[in-house]
Amino acid sequence: MDGRTGLPVVGMVGAGQLARMTHQAAIPLGQSLRLLAEHADDGAALVAPDVVVGDYRSLADLRAFAVGCDAVTFDHEHVPNEHIAALEADGVNVHPSAAAAIHAQDKSVMRRRLTESGVPCPRWTTVGDAADLDTFAAEVGWPVVLKAARGGYDGKGVWVVGSAAEAAPVLASGTPLIVEEKVAIRRELAAVVARSAFGQGAAWPVVETVQRDGICVEVLAPAPALDPETAEQAQALALRVAADLGVTGVLAVELFETDAGLVVNELAMRPHNSAHWTIEGARTSQFEQHLRAVLDYPLGSTAPTAPVTVMVNLLGGPDDVEPKSIDERVHHCFAHWPDVKLHLYGKQFRPGRKVGHVTALGDDLETVRARARAAADYLMNGGAL
Amino acid sequence: MDGRTGLPVVGMVGAGQLARMTHQAAIPLGQSLRLLAEHADDGAALVAPDVVVGDYRSLADLRAFAVGCDAVTFDHEHVPNEHIAALEADGVNVHPSAAAAIHAQDKSVMRRRLTESGVPCPRWTTVGDAADLDTFAAEVGWPVVLKAARGGYDGKGVWVVGSAAEAAPVLASGTPLIVEEKVAIRRELAAVVARSAFGQGAAWPVVETVQRDGICVEVLAPAPALDPETAEQAQALALRVAADLGVTGVLAVELFETDAGLVVNELAMRPHNSAHWTIEGARTSQFEQHLRAVLDYPLGSTAPTAPVTVMVNLLGGPDDVEPKSIDERVHHCFAHWPDVKLHLYGKQFRPGRKVGHVTALGDDLETVRARARAAADYLMNGGAL
Numbered sequence: 096m097d098g099r100t101g102l103p104v105v106g107m108v109g110a111g112q113l114a115r116m117t118h119q120a121a122i123p124l125g126q127s128l129r130l131l132a133e134h135a136d137d138g139a140a141l142v143a144p145d146v147v148v149g150d151y152r153s154l155a156d157l158r159a160f161a162v163g164c165d166a167v168t169f170d171h172e173h174v175p176n177e178h179i180a181a182l183e184a185d186g187v188n189v190h191p192s193a194a195a196a197i198h199a200q201d202k203s204v205m206r207r208r209l210t211e212s213g214v215p216c217p218r219w220t221t222v223g224d225a226a227d228l229d230t231f232a233a234e235v236g237w238p239v240v241l242k243a244a245r246g247g248y249d250g251k252g253v254w255v256v257g258s259a260a261e262a263a264p265v266l267a268s269g270t271p272l273i274v275e276e277k278v279a280i281r282r283e284l285a286a287v288v289a290r291s292a293f294g295q296g297a298a299w300p301v302v303e304t305v306q307r308d309g310i311c312v313e314v315l316a317p318a319p320a321l322d323p324e325t326a327e328q329a330q331a332l333a334l335r336v337a338a339d340l341g342v343t344g345v346l347a348v349e350l351f352e353t354d355a356g357l358v359v360n361e362l363a364m365r366p367h368n369s370a371h372w373t374i375e376g377a378r379t380s381q382f383e384q385h386l387r388a389v390l391d392y393p394l395g396s397t398a399p400t401a402p403v404t405v406m407v408n409l410l411g412g413p414d415d416v417e418p419k420s421i422d423e424r425v426h427h428c429f430a431h432w433p434d435v436k437l438h439l440y441g442k443q444f445r446p447g448r449k450v451g452h453v454t455a456l457g458d459d460l461e462t463v464r465a466r467a468r469a470a471a472d473y474l475m476n477g478g479a480l
Numbered sequence: 481m482d483g484r485t486g487l488p489v490v491g492m493v494g495a496g497q498l499a500r501m502t503h504q505a506a507i508p509l510g511q512s513l514r515l516l517a518e519h520a521d522d523g524a525a526l527v528a529p530d531v532v533v534g535d536y537r538s539l540a541d542l543r544a545f546a547v548g549c550d551a552v553t554f555d556h557e558h559v560p561n562e563h564i565a566a567l568e569a570d571g572v573n574v575h576p577s578a579a580a581a582i583h584a585q586d587k588s589v590m591r592r593r594l595t596e597s598g599v600p601c602p603r604w605t606t607v608g609d610a611a612d613l614d615t616f617a618a619e620v621g622w623p624v625v626l627k628a629a630r631g632g633y634d635g636k637g638v639w640v641v642g643s644a645a646e647a648a649p650v651l652a653s654g655t656p657l658i659v660e661e662k663v664a665i666r667r668e669l670a671a672v673v674a675r676s677a678f679g680q681g682a683a684w685p686v687v688e689t690v691q692r693d694g695i696c697v698e699v700l701a702p703a704p705a706l707d708p709e710t711a712e713q714a715q716a717l718a719l720r721v722a723a724d725l726g727v728t729g730v731l732a733v734e735l736f737e738t739d740a741g742l743v744v745n746e747l748a749m750r751p752h753n754s755a756h757w758t759i760e761g762a763r764t765s766q767f768e769q770h771l772r773a774v775l776d777y778p779l780g781s782t783a784p785t786a787p788v789t790v791m792v793n794l795l796g797g798p799d800d801v802e803p804k805s806i807d808e809r810v811h812h813c814f815a816h817w818p819d820v821k822l823h824l825y826g827k828q829f830r831p832g833r834k835v836g837h838v839t840a841l842g843d844d845l846e847t848v849r850a851r852a853r854a855a856a857d858y859l860m861n862g863g864a865l
Contacts, residue, residue: 115507122501123822123824124822125806136484142529378841395818433781
């Protein structure tokens with residue numbers, strides 16, 4: 096507890112955009128997020144006063160950071176699971192727990208657990224060599240999807256391969272791998288929920304996520320033309336997974352919609368790109384909800400604030416963008432789209448890097464989507480207006 | 481400009497709740513508010529990293545603070561006007577300017593200017609002694625309202641007096657005073673607008689403000705049952721005052737609704753309590769808009785996000801409140817009112833002190849108002865639920 100305010104102190108390991116937006120959500124709760132940053136100029140470290148620079152792979156750094164925190168949580172999956180467990184053993188109030196977090200850190204553990212629980216997944220297996228791959232592909236057909244069991248994100252650590260020969264360099268790398276059937280996808284959805292330590296769950300409307308080169312570029316909330324039964328099924332599935340795995344905080348369940356129904360693609364146990372739209376589009380944002388959940392506060396209303404919300408990621412454009420100044424592009428963006436909400440993460444712009452997002456809200460999907468896309472495109476790529 | 485992000489740096493003199501909420505609004509714009517705080521534990525200083533502790537009455541402190549700021553603005557009216565002018569003479573980009581700010585600092589200057597411009601005001605005059613008061617009261621009738629020309633807020637510096645004798649202690653104090661007729665008020669309204677340096681104006685819906693002991697306790701947005709013509713007249717009046725006085729940033733025009741129409745009560749040139757509802761209730765909050773205006777960005781949409789928004793201030797309750805822990809009261813508040821949004825300012829609780837506010841939104845005024853009031857009452861006064 097903060098002795099002055101009588102309110103709790105949450106520590107977040109990692110100081111990227113998720114921590115930045117969580118700090119923003121902490122302010123109205125009377126709090127100030129404590130950060131373990133890799134670098135003093137990480138996006139969240141630029142806007143919050145209580146920053147420790149340290150190494151999330153160092154148990155000593157994590158232990159020192161946790162002192163005085165009422166709860167410790169994470170803005171990424173890369174803290175070694177054994178360190179999370181060690182903090183718990185120390186008596187630190189960590190969310191999610193090591194036992195839950197492992198399912199967002201290791202795809203092999205995640206697939207095994209979900210399959211055992213009867214949660215629909217693509218057919219999959221662990222794979223050691225080319226023979227394993229051939230055996231699996233004989234059953235499900237080529238191409239198949241190879242995935243690094245640990246450490247992948249934004250399309251990194253995923254390879255679609257048409258033969259064992261094509262997979263040879265990945266197999267030779269020694270990275271622990273799983274292989275999955277290549278599911279015939281209609282589209283991708285995400286069911287994002289939060290679960291408190293007490294066990295209360297709350298689900299936001301199910302969204303459609305649009306990927307390009309494995310990176311989420313756009314989120315449509317709610318998922319257009321999703322039948323209510325499937326939407327409810329997706330929410331129920333995410334709430335069940337959260338409860339089964341003992342997740343505390345936000346859980347994002349990335350889903351494939353297929354002709355045969357929904358299958359789970361990935362899990363993330365932290366605020367997630369697929370729910371950035373909730374800042375303006377839901378009564379309670381995922382960032383506020385994550386704080387409530389890890390502090391074991393009752394959860395907030397997830398009701399939408401508008402019929403349609405569209406979020407478009409800002410991915411760094413070319414270096415020779417005109418006008419060159421981001422400040423000048425922000426000026427023109429505000430003039431042309433006074434209703435579009437901007438979120439910049441304090442990052443250096445690099446081609447393809449997630450440096451922010453924009454959100455638009457309204458009644459008509461195509462209008463809202465067109466405005467959000469045009470604003471995002473102009474901010475990153477400039478050009479004539 | 482911040483060399484790393486390419487985005488502007490705004491400095492705010494004062495680090496109370498207005499600065500705290502402005503920092504919150506700066507984060508998504510890719511910025512971090514720079515603060516000149518009186519104390520290191522001021523509400524905004526607890527949540528922002530770029531804090532200078534100094535004296536807003538010291539020109540040297542103000543000058544040192546302004547170095548590197550793309551714009552300097554204020555969370556209160558107490559910076560000496562001559563210091564604002566001196567900063568301008570230095571070439572600092574100050575908003576509002578000294579010439580505009582004086583109208584929010586000196587009621588005599590404000591009344592003279594508005595009266596000259598034909599803006600409806602209560603009848604008024606400056607007053608030096610009991611004879612002045614008797615002359616004025618002979619014209620408008622007792623009681624009259626004495627006001628300190630400078631430095632009043634939240635009902636302080638205002639005295640309703642029924643005779644010159646009753647006014648004697650105030651008259652004897654030497655404080656420069658004005659006197660106004662006591663207007664027969666139907667209710668109080670506020671028209672809040674923003675104006676950019678370029679001259680763009682934007683108005684939020686006109687609201688009703690409810691006062692208790694001179695302190696705003698509740699804001700209803702939009703003002704219930706206000707005829708559209710009067711609402712438009714109030715917005716036009718506020719935009720005209722902003723343009724006439726050259727205001728940059730947010731301007732709040734406090735109004736009395738009377739049988740004879742609207743009259744202006746007070747002006748404030750900064751984010752204002754009567755527009756805290758815009759954080760959730762409007763597409764662009766007053767805090768974001770203030771930043772846009774002082775940076776001469778185009779202004780954001782002021783469209784409401786719900787038919788009805790009600791804001792209720794949290795005024796510190798008695799010391800023996802039960803449950804004693806504010807954290808415990810927040811728990812119960814969240815459980816009972818999952819849709820009500822909480823804003824705590826990081827202040828020590830003292831009876832009657834503004835320590836936060838809550839906001840509720842919806843379709844039906846009475847339902848929304850009841851929920852916001854009940855949540856605020858419980859947070860401050862505790863009791864059974």
